[in-house]
Amino acid sequence: MDENEDSDMKMEVAMAALIAVLSICTASTAYLSHMENSSSTHNYHSSQSILVTANSLYLEANQAIIYDFNAFDDYYLASEAGNQSVADYYYSGLSQEAIDSLDRDTGPFDDQYFDEMYDYAVTTEEEGQTLSERAAEENTASDEYQLAVLISAVGLSLVGWAALMQARNLKLTFMGCSMLALLLSVLQALSVG
Numbered sequence: 001m002d003e004n005e006d007s008d009m010k011m012e013v014a015m016a017a018l019i020a021v022l023s024i025c026t027a028s029t030a031y032l033s034h035m036e037n038s039s040s041t042h043n044y045h046s047s048q049s050i051l052v053t054a055n056s057l058y059l060e061a062n063q064a065i066i067y068d069f070n071a072f073d074d075y076y077l078a079s080e081a082g083n084q085s086v087a088d089y090y091y092s093g094l095s096q097e098a099i100d101s102l103d104r105d106t107g108p109f110d111d112q113y114f115d116e117m118y119d120y121a122v123t124t125e126e127e128g129q130t131l132s133e134r135a136a137e138e139n140t141a142s143d144e145y146q147l148a149v150l151i152s153a154v155g156l157s158l159v160g161w162a163a164l165m166q167a168r169n170l171k172l173t174f175m176g177c178s179m180l181a182l183l184l185s186v187l188q189a190l191s192v193g
Helices: 003-080 084-092 096-103 111-164 168-191
Strands: none
Touching: 003 084, 003 096, 003 111, 003 168, 096 111, 111 168
């Protein structure tokens, strides 16, 4: 075997290895992209469900507050009129948060009352927002992995074209570009997150 044949054989082995590595790189980054996207989709839909629940909790709190306002008005009017049995009836209809606010110097219906009434809705909304933010981060990661897939696919096509070429210098140029694409793809995939 002469020197040219030996060099050509080494180049063929290098191209085969490059094709294998780029194929694995493309497949693995595509898989990682899919996993991030799947998780993002799940978390996004879960967050939307939680936010809908939070909205209904706000509505429930609003209704309870309006009921407390009305019950307190009736309680106050009955107390002022001296009708203690009616006043007791309306007092018993107040929420515990409203009763607690009546006992405070800042009450009735102070900031603490509203904080307590909206606490569960606010906590639920924060949970939904946190999950929504995580979904957005996972979506961005999926997009970044897709860029790595694109770069490695370009590298794979370049080495494929190199395998078809007869001109040695052109073959080396295409292989060099595909190695650069491999490096860029790996760096892009490693930078995710």
